[in-house]
Structure formats: structure tokens, C-alpha cells
Amino acid sequence: MGMNIELNKANGEIFTAELVSYFELVNTGKKYIFYTLNEVVENGLIKMYVSEVSNDGNSLAQQMNDEDWANLKSIMKSMLTGNQNPNIKYLKWES
Amino acid sequence: MSIQNSPKVLAVDKNAQLEQFKNIYNNAISKLTVEAEAAPLPSEQTEINEPKAVDVTAPLDNGVQNIFDTLVDQTPTNADIIAATSEPVNAQEESASEPSTISEEPVLTPNTDVPTQSAEIDKSLTENNASQTDLAVLIEKITKEMTEVMVHCANADTLLEELIEKYGLKREKLNSNGTELKPATPEPLEDSANIFDEPAGGMHM
DSSP: OOOEEEEEEETTTEEEEEEEEEEEEEOOOEEEEEEEEEOGGGOEEEEEEEEEEOOOOOOOSEEEHHHHHHHHHHHHHHHHOOOOOOTTEOOOOOO | OEEEEEEEEEEIIIIIIIIHHHHHHHHHHHHHHHHHHHSSOOGGGGHHOGGGGGGSSSSOOHHHHHHHHHHHOOOOOOHHHHHHTTTTTTHHOOOOOOOOHHHHOOOOOTHHHHHHHHHHHHHHHHHHHHHHHHHHHHHHHHHHEEEEEEEEHHHHHHHHHHHHEEEEEEOBBBHHHHHHHOOOOOOOOOOHHHHHHHOTTTOOO
16 A cells, blocks of 8 residues: 555646655656556556656646657666666655 | 647556556665665765764754764763863863862763772772781781780799799889889897896706
């Protein structure tokens, strides 16, 4: 069971989610968050949300370009394979 | 490059992927927390390298304080302890009439003084024990000699008695000052006149 956090959508809506991961890409300076609402889908899989976090850390970005998304997928794969990526700087979530 | 809506939604395996993401993140945060607590601030790095320059009166962060505590424990010198209590050395010299102020505070007394004092006490006790032993030996010696003297006196008294009996001497008391002995008074001889007294019957021719 992960840590429950409160997140702000861009429209100001506040909701509670379970934190999965929160980090910064050193080369771009952008921050990303993985979170889940424990929503189960077919085949017993669970939804996990990936979003960019604003620089002030208070809200989730509404948009993400393809390049960033492709980069994130590559990073997620490297995480699952256990490779240490020096470009990833894990951050402690502070509400 | 197109812009897509965020957040992105992925369907992941709970155990194989979701939990793995969580574990990786939690481990990384744990390491960051430990390193943050252990590592001192860069601005005070020189102070750590030069422990003698640490200002013990200034507020210290947890990292440096922990190191300083270690240093204090390892190097409990009199100078560090006196400085830690903000008591200047001059005040100690000026209060010569009260030299025991610092030494009486158990917090300031280094641990090395306790065994030193104990050693001094033990030394004094040892010396006292030695003196008592010497006294005992001396007393025993004196007692022995007194006994011998008494024996000699008894023997002398016995010898004196023998002489008195042998030569018809008499003991005389000393006079009041104890320095002069009265000469022995000889027994009066029979009256010579009595020798020629004729017996009552007279002489017969």
C-alpha cells in the first residue's frame, strides 16, 4: 500500500490518489509523477496515470508532447529492468 | 510533434510493474533521507575537517552536532570541556580563592581524574597501613625489651637478697630525697664493764 496524496488538476480540482513514483529528469528539468486510483481493468490489470508536474509542484500538467511521452516510456522500461539511470532524480513528495 | 492530453493512462500489472515502481521509488527516497541526515551542510565541511575550529557555543545542525559529540567523546580534554561550558580560563585564574569551583562540578571533571584520585587515596591508605605496621613492630619491640628489663630487675633483686643474707647486710630505707643512704648502724657491743663483773659468788682461792 503506497502513500495517499492530494493532487490538483489544472482546473483546480483536488483529488486523492496513491503515489507510485515522483522524479525529475535531470537533462530537461521536468518533473513527472506516477499515481494510481486502484482502478482495475480487464485481465486484472490496474490503471496507472503518468503526468508532468508543474514547476511549483502544485498541479498536474494538462498536456504532454510526444517526445516527452516516448522518453518516459523508455525510462519506465529501464526502471522495470533494474537499470540505474543517472538522469533520474527521485524527489520526495511534499504536499 | 503533437501535444497530447495529460495524464497518460497505462494498464499495468499490479504485482509485476506497479509494485516495482513503488519499491524503486521508496528505496530511492529512503536513501535520500539517510544521506540527508548523515551528511553535513557544505558550508560547515571545513569545520568538520578542522574540529579544533568548531565554535561550541554556536548552534549546530544535527549532522555536525553528531560529529562534534563524537569528537567530544573521543577527545575529552580539559580545554574542550571548559570551552563547552562557556567558562573562560581567566575566570578560573582570577578566582584562585575558589579553585574548587570547576573541580567540584562533576560534569566538568574529566573521567581521567577519577582514577587519579582513587590512586592517590589508595597510595595514602597504603602508606598509612605501612606506618601502622611499623608502629606495631616498634611496640612489640619495646614490649619485649621492657620484659627483659623486668626480668633483669627481678634477677638483680634476687641477687641483692643473696648478698644481704650472705654478709649480714640490712636494707635501709632511703631518705626523703632518695639520694643518700643511711649508713648501716652497727649493733652495740656488750658493755665491757660487764665482762669483769664478778659473778655473784665471787672468786674462790
